[in-house]
Amino acid sequence: MELWYTEHHSDYVHFSLKVKEQLYSNQSDFQHIAILDTYEFGKALVLDGCLMVTERDEFIYHDMIVHVPMATNLNVKSVLVIGAGDGGTIRELCRYQGIERIDMVEIDEMVVEACKEYLPQTACSLEDPRVHIYYEDGLKYVRRKVAEYDLILVDSTDPFGPGEGLFTKEFYGNCYNALTEDGILVNQHESTYYDAYVEAMKRAHHRIKETFPIAKVYQAHIPTYPSGHWLFGYASKKYDPLTDLQEEEWNSLELRTSYYNTKLHRGAFALPNYVKEQLNENE
Amino acid sequence: MELWYTEHHSDYVHFSLKVKEQLYSNQSDFQHIAILDTYEFGKALVLDGCLMVTERDEFIYHDMIVHVPMATNLNVKSVLVIGAGDGGTIRELCRYQGIERIDMVEIDEMVVEACKEYLPQTACSLEDPRVHIYYEDGLKYVRRKVAEYDLILVDSTDPFGPGEGLFTKEFYGNCYNALTEDGILVNQHESTYYDAYVEAMKRAHHRIKETFPIAKVYQAHIPTYPSGHWLFGYASKKYDPLTDLQEEEWNSLELRTSYYNTKLHRGAFALPNYVKEQLNENE
Numbered sequence: 001m002e003l004w005y006t007e008h009h010s011d012y013v014h015f016s017l018k019v020k021e022q023l024y025s026n027q028s029d030f031q032h033i034a035i036l037d038t039y040e041f042g043k044a045l046v047l048d049g050c051l052m053v054t055e056r057d058e059f060i061y062h063d064m065i066v067h068v069p070m071a072t073n074l075n076v077k078s079v080l081v082i083g084a085g086d087g088g089t090i091r092e093l094c095r096y097q098g099i100e101r102i103d104m105v106e107i108d109e110m111v112v113e114a115c116k117e118y119l120p121q122t123a124c125s126l127e128d129p130r131v132h133i134y135y136e137d138g139l140k141y142v143r144r145k146v147a148e149y150d151l152i153l154v155d156s157t158d159p160f161g162p163g164e165g166l167f168t169k170e171f172y173g174n175c176y177n178a179l180t181e182d183g184i185l186v187n188q189h190e191s192t193y194y195d196a197y198v199e200a201m202k203r204a205h206h207r208i209k210e211t212f213p214i215a216k217v218y219q220a221h222i223p224t225y226p227s228g229h230w231l232f233g234y235a236s237k238k239y240d241p242l243t244d245l246q247e248e249e250w251n252s253l254e255l256r257t258s259y260y261n262t263k264l265h266r267g268a269f270a271l272p273n274y275v276k277e278q279l280n281e282n283e
Numbered sequence: 284m285e286l287w288y289t290e291h292h293s294d295y296v297h298f299s300l301k302v303k304e305q306l307y308s309n310q311s312d313f314q315h316i317a318i319l320d321t322y323e324f325g326k327a328l329v330l331d332g333c334l335m336v337t338e339r340d341e342f343i344y345h346d347m348i349v350h351v352p353m354a355t356n357l358n359v360k361s362v363l364v365i366g367a368g369d370g371g372t373i374r375e376l377c378r379y380q381g382i383e384r385i386d387m388v389e390i391d392e393m394v395v396e397a398c399k400e401y402l403p404q405t406a407c408s409l410e411d412p413r414v415h416i417y418y419e420d421g422l423k424y425v426r427r428k429v430a431e432y433d434l435i436l437v438d439s440t441d442p443f444g445p446g447e448g449l450f451t452k453e454f455y456g457n458c459y460n461a462l463t464e465d466g467i468l469v470n471q472h473e474s475t476y477y478d479a480y481v482e483a484m485k486r487a488h489h490r491i492k493e494t495f496p497i498a499k500v501y502q503a504h505i506p507t508y509p510s511g512h513w514l515f516g517y518a519s520k521k522y523d524p525l526t527d528l529q530e531e532e533w534n535s536l537e538l539r540t541s542y543y544n545t546k547l548h549r550g551a552f553a554l555p556n557y558v559k560e561q562l563n564e565n566e
Binding site for chain 1: 293294295298301321322323342343475476477502505506510512540543544546547549551552553554556557
């Protein structure tokens with residue numbers, strides 16, 4: 001038998017992975033959850049028909065969502081992570097000794113349970129004593145918080161299903177209030193290619209820029225995401241990710257990373273002209 | 284009827300584009316040539332089952348193979364282009380008034396004829412009076428040349444068919460001899476992902492580094508190429524692409540580019556750690 005997983009990057013572009021075995025498939029209250037064992041990318045988490053994480057390239061996404069803000073402010077002590085059920089973001093955060101508390105708010109407990117069982121590579125730090133998991137809607141959780149976190153990471157799905165509320169102006173405003181004066185917000189920011197993603201990306205950037213005095217966008221090469229060109233949004237009350245980068249201090253920590261380095265940090269903010277134009281279209 | 288073009292990025296990863304119409308298909312002495320009209324990417328040139336150029340994302344490849352070396356040495360007067368039958372590289376070169384002569388050596392006349400007919404977007408400058416086209420093997424052509432070119436661009440296919448000789452140590456040595464003292468060599472350098480491409484990339488870098496005192500690698504996001512993460516090799520007798528970048532001078536030319544800018548130029552050389560490790564493995 002030949003088993004292939006196919007993802008529709010658009011109506012006209014399909015991306016297919018040969019599958020050894022479907023390890024898990026379940027419908028939660030929020031979404032369809034599957035774990036596939038693929039030949040090229042190892043085990044993969046698929047939510048509502050979108051690849052979220054694969055064993056082989058997850059390091060890129062997780063390096064970039066965590067180390068970019070951390071290298072900008074190494075004094076981060078309290079972190080809120082929204083989404084991130086696979087645990088990869090938590091794993092990278094736990095490498096920083098200075099972080100005292102990580103609150104993770106994931107709407108779907110079933111995702112976490114599936115990842116703990118099938119994706120220990122990413123879920124390995126969910127038992128760290130600094131980590132507190134809340135199974136609820138991140139949108140509602142963050143409304144109650146004021147000046148509590150130095151860093152918020154929005155490691156969400158695309159804004160087409162349960163993740164939709166995490167791309168609203170109300171949500172970004174609540175994040176602003178939940179952050180301390182040192183606060184940094186990083187969110188996964190969709191892609192520069194394929195119309196549905198581009199529209200989501202433009203809307204997100206526009207709303208974040210209305211909320212935060214510093215709002216920039218950075219990029220990474222992620223082979224299993226549509227077009228391979230993925231963006232992250234960086235916003236802060238105070239810290240610029242380039243002029244405030246703590247290059248020497250971060251390097252002196254000697255964290256071993258497979259994607260991130262401080263030169264790449266600077267390079268990631270150097271966007272192509274057509275992406276800069278997309279981001280400025282709403283201005 | 285539904286018509287789909289499928290490319291095998293590896294045995295286990297397929298990338299498929301929905302096709303309106305196959306406009307052209309022919310077998311030359313060197314390779315199979317097809318031109319497809321696709322829904323998402325417009326018209327596309329396919330050689331031996333590999334996407335070479337699409338109307339929608341060709342600007343990325345052509346910006347990056349031309350403007351990176353040109354912004355490093357704006358005094359380039361004579362250029363040798365090997366391959367590049369679609370004409371996109373020639374189009375970008377022709378925007379520089381200072382370039383006096385462009386010799387293009389393409390092994391396969393049938394590619395050029397097909398592109399002139401179906402891809403005028405890229406083939407539009409092949410009639411520029413500074414352009415001289417030679418239909419012969421680039422490997423043999425360059426053997427006869429000594430200190431003749433300020434810039435050589437190797438815009439070849441992958442090293443698995445007619446392009447194979449353009450990835451050899453002999454070829455790089457002959458390029459060195461064909462270049463003036465100011466000489467820069469840029470070649471398409473395969474990808475960081477999928478084993479066959481990674482092996483080709485490592486071999487190419489190792490050979491170029493044995494030949495040129497300055498040899499670096501830079502990257503771009505190209506959605507239709509395997510993994511979307513594509514590399515170029517930069518080599519020179521004299522000019523470092525970062526310290527010698529003529530940032531102000533290039534910007535004062537006011538060339539409008541959709542991908543390239545001089546900040547991105549610097550960022551493109553900031554490689555992920557895993558790619559730096561791949562490149563150094565042979566050392």
